[in-house]
Amino acid sequence: MQDEMSARDLNERLDLIQSMIAEGRRSTESWGWVFLLWGVAYYVAIAWASWGGGLSIWGHSYLSMGSVRSGLAWPVTMFSAVIVTLAIGLRKGRPRRASSLVRSVVSIWLAVGIAMLLIFPAFGFTGRLEEHSFVALVAAMLGVANGASGMILRWKAQIACAIVWWISSVGACFGSVAQLTTVFLVAIFVCQIVFGIYAMILESRRHRREIVHA
Amino acid sequence: MPELPELNPVIHGKLRLALLSLLAGAEQAEFTWLRAKTGSTDGNLGAQLLKLEEAGYVSAEKKFVMRKPQTVYRITEKGREALTEYVQALKQLLGPAISV
Numbered sequence: 424m425q426d427e428m429s430a431r432d433l434n435e436r437l438d439l440i441q442s443m444i445a446e447g448r449r450s451t452e453s454w455g456w457v458f459l460l461w462g463v464a465y466y467v468a469i470a471w472a473s474w475g476g477g478l479s480i481w482g483h484s485y486l487s488m489g490s491v492r493s494g495l496a497w498p499v500t501m502f503s504a505v506i507v508t509l510a511i512g513l514r515k516g517r518p519r520r521a522s523s524l525v526r527s528v529v530s531i532w533l534a535v536g537i538a539m540l541l542i543f544p545a546f547g548f549t550g551r552l553e554e555h556s557f558v559a560l561v562a563a564m565l566g567v568a569n570g571a572s573g574m575i576l577r578w579k580a581q582i583a584c585a586i587v588w589w590i591s592s593v594g595a596c597f598g599s600v601a602q603l604t605t606v607f608l609v610a611i612f613v614c615q616i617v618f619g620i621y622a623m624i625l626e627s628r629r630h631r632r633e634i635v636h637a
Numbered sequence: 638m639p640e641l642p643e644l645n646p647v648i649h650g651k652l653r654l655a656l657l658s659l660l661a662g663a664e665q666a667e668f669t670w671l672r673a674k675t676g677s678t679d680g681n682l683g684a685q686l687l688k689l690e691e692a693g694y695v696s697a698e699k700k701f702v703m704r705k706p707q708t709v710y711r712i713t714e715k716g717r718e719a720l721t722e723y724v725q726a727l728k729q730l731l732g733p734a735i736s737v
Contacts, residue, residue, distance in 0.1 A: 437724070443654075443662065
């Protein structure tokens with residue numbers, strides 16, 4: 424069989440393999456970085472809002488907008504995070520979804536993300552949201568997204584994150600602002616930063632397993 | 638003179654090679670996605686996927702999504718190994734003539 428084939432035919436096959444593997448890989452996007460990015464963004468927003476005062480979710484004057492610095496912390500940080508997410512996402516290329524599974528998970532996160540980006544600025548303008556309700560709402564919504572995504576993917580680690588968010592959501596209804604802050608910071612650390620890094624490690628292992636330049 | 642390696646005939650077909658490579662990158666894919674990526678017809682694609690499935694290189698899972706039948710294909714460990722061996726054999730055959 425080989426006698427009939429020229430070096431050109433064989434090289435074409437190698438090219439075909441490389442391009443098809445790359446094509447397939449583009450369809451399974453890596454998302455661990457998004458969790459990490461947003462975890463860091465939440466921390467930046469909290470740190471900025473608390474700058475110069477005691478550690479709290481959005482500083483002492485978020486609702487009254489008495490301090491421009493504290494008042495801008497969340498909107499500016501979240502808007503920046505959206506821009507960075509879009510910029511990195513676009514740079515990685517348009518997702519080429521290989522299955523309805525991936526499409527379902529992306530849809531859930533988009534829907535929850537849009538809901539959050541609409542509702543929280545609106546609350547910010549009207550000033551009808553206090554810290555406990557804010558954390559309870561954020562945690563519940565992130566719990567829904569993680570829970571649905573984890574159940575679809577049958578990914579226990581993500582379901583565990585959902586449980587942490589839901590517990591945080593209930594816990595946010597009780598206790599002082601200091602306790603609330605601690606709960607929120609821990610939930611962000613576990614479910615965004617640790618989970619994001621864990622997802623990135625898994626993705627990197629998966630890529631190593633694949634035939635890259637065999 | 639060293640013996641030249643044999644190329645696996647199951648993988649050697651261009652469409653089957655493209656399918657196995659796509660699945661090596663994507664881990665899993667629907668029939669419709671594979672059809673779009675390869676530009677193949679339903680009949681030919683189905684036949685080639687069946688050959689890969691019979692060789693144990695891919696696995697197929699049939700299910701219903703929104704009452705529509707859907708088949709999801711995955712590369713198996715055996716398929717991944719076969720593709721690796723195929724690429725190694727290709728490189729060995731090409732030797733200095735390799736252009737990638």
